[in-house]
Structures are given as structure tokens and as C-alpha cells.
Amino acid sequence: MKTSIKSQIETQCDQGLSEFEAISEFVFAHPEPGGKEEVCARYLSDRLEQNGFKVWRAYQGMPTAFRAEWGSGPVTIAFLAEYDALPGYGPGHDEWAHACGHNWISATALGSAITLSRVFSSRDIRLVVFGTPAEETLGGKCELVQNGAFDDVDFVLQAHLGGHTMVRPKTQAMDSIEFSFFGRAAHAAMSPEQGINALEAVLLLFQGINARRPYWKKSASVAGIITDGGQACNIVPDYAACRFYVRDATRQEVETLTSTLQAIGQGAQAMTGARMETRFFENSFDELRNDETLCSVVEANLRRLGIERFYEPEYPGGSSDIGNVSHVVPTMYFELETGMVPPVYAHESGFLEAVHGPLARSSLRQAVLAMTWSVADILEAGNKE
Secondary structure, rough: HHHHHHHHHHHHHHHHHHHHHHHHHHHHHOOOOOOOOOOHHHHHHHHHHHHEEEEEEEHHHEEEEEEEEOOOOEEEEEEEOOOOOOOEEOOOOOEEEEOOOHHHHHHHHHHHHHHOOOOOOOOOOEEEEEOOOOOOOHHHHHHHHHHHOOOOOEEEEEEEEOOOOOOOOOOOOOEEEEEEEEEEEEEEEHHHHHHHHHHHHHHHHHHHHHHHHHHHOOOEEEEEEEEEEEOOOEEEEEEEEEEEEEEEEHHHHHHHHHHHHHHHHHHHHHOOEEEEEEOOOOOOOOOOOHHHHHHHHHHHHHHOOOOOOOOOOOOOOOOOOOHHHOOOOOEEEOOOOOOOOOOOOOOOOOHHHHHOHHHHHHHHHHHHHHHHHOOOHHHHHHHOO
């Protein structure tokens, strides 16, 4: 029975592969900033609607989020589409591009849902595709989790391209914190003693963080930039600001690390006299908690596809809002290697060659089959219980 269903799934996947590639290529050709993905959100939701899915656009008040549903079965499976791009590519480093492969992610999510809708009866399963904006910044999935979007979902699956194939990737929890310091302006040469230098507070904050950095665990990461350092060299800066991504293996550890940064900032405030304010400028991401049963099912189906090399990282790296999803519903997030030698990694300019075109065809097919076959296994296991 399982073999017959999987054969039907494979046939439907192969028949629809050109359609799924077209989805990937369209999103790749229309890179948009997070939260402003109007063209891609409309295109993806339209494609689902054309395939018989009921669609809710501007879902939960987010202009470029959507939810699409098909079927009314007892088990609800959700696939997550992403479609925001990254800045800083092209010859002038001023273009938006899909250097994280979100075009490929959208195609695998839609491809999996559409394939399953062509194989199963609507009485057997309920399929959901979430359009999740701004994964690279705000974290649209965090908003969806907070608003209960996954409360009626039984399982979530998502695939990503990467340098290695991983069914048990490790991501870091992350806080996005901004420090603002308020001083007093003065002429930097004639009356510096009348000023309070807000930029000095920012610099002391960086120095304090760097002084602590050698003593943090290998799982911890703090990366920051100065977003405002003053307006003119002959004016003591009365305002300066900086932003940090603070990461560690778990939410609890991140909160501890964030508290450390705030204490260092308070020290900079005391040393300079510049008043400090902090705020979280993006949603906080939780670490990924993949469901081990789903990991085993997906791994078995990847092996069925002839994939034998699996990489298991020693330490977590990077962050994604799918971590928040995995804290509220059984989730399987996995990565497939691009096939490029030497390997390329997300956010590198070379990654752009791997996420579309002929090179991405094989991985796109593998991802759709691995996820859809795994859904077949989930349904069969449920029927046996």
C-alpha cells in the first residue's frame, strides 16, 4: 500500500516538476525586502488558489502573509513558504537577491502541497501552506505563532538548501537588541568639556563585549554594528546607537547573554554620563527543536532517494523563526546540499547559482519527494493506531 502511494506521489511530483521550477524561477526573478513581498505573496497565493486551495491573504494582519488550505481530513500538515530576499548583491552591491534560496523554499512548499492534493482524497488530509514573510528580519513566523496560527496544525515540514545535507540541524536562539545613548552636544575643539559623548558610550559597549567574548561558550555569538555615530567631526555626538544579534544554544542562555550586554551598557552609561535606552528591534527567535520521529521518517525517505551522506553539526549556528514554530507544533526542518563543489553556503554570492536553474532541479525534486513521502508515512502510521 505504502509503495503504491509513494509511486503515485513520485509520478505526480515528476509531472508537476516544471510547474514547481517555474514557481522557483518567478520568485528568484522578483526579489523583495522582508515585509514588502507584495509581488511574490500575490503570485504564490494565486498559484495555490488556481490549484484548488482556499486562500486567506494579508493573514493575521500581515500584508504579505497568507494561509492556503485544501482538504478536510483528520490530520493537518503544514508547509512553510518564505520569499523575502537579501540586500547587498550584484556588481554594485546594491541589489536584492535570493542568496538564502527562499525562492526554492517556496517552490518546495507549494510543490509538496500541490502534489499531495493530486494524490490523496480531501477526506484523508488537510493541507496548509503558510506564506511567512520577513524570515531574514522581523520573523513573520514569530507573529504567526503568537497569534495562534499553528494551533490547529498537527505537523510542520520545511526544507532548505545548504552546504551539507542535515536532518538534525542545530540553530541558535536569538535576540535582536538596539542600544541608544543620549549625551549632550558641544563644539569638539572649543568646548568639549561641555559635552557628553554618546559615541564614546557605544565604543565602550563594544570594548566591554569584546573583553567578555573569549570567556563565552562556543555556542554563543554576538555580532553588532554602529547604526548612528554622530553627524560631524567638530560636534560632540549627543546621540549614538548600535544593534546586536545575540545568539546562543537555547532561549534561556540567550536571555542570560542579553542581560550581560545590558549590564555592560550600563557600565558604559556610568563611565560617560550618556543615558542609555534599549529595545528589541525584531522578534526574538527560539532554537530549533526538531521532532525526532519526523527526523527519522524524513531521513529514511532521503535514503530511499539515494542520499547517504548526512552531516551533524557539533555546535548550533544561525537562527530562524522556524525555531519558534517548533516550540508549539511537531516540526521537521532539514537541509539539502546544493551539489556544488566546493560547497557554498547561504548568504554567499555564490549561493545564487545553486538556488535556481538546472542545478536546483534535482534538489527541488528530492525535497518535494522527501516531504510528501514522509506525509504518506505519517498518514499510514496514524491509520495503524
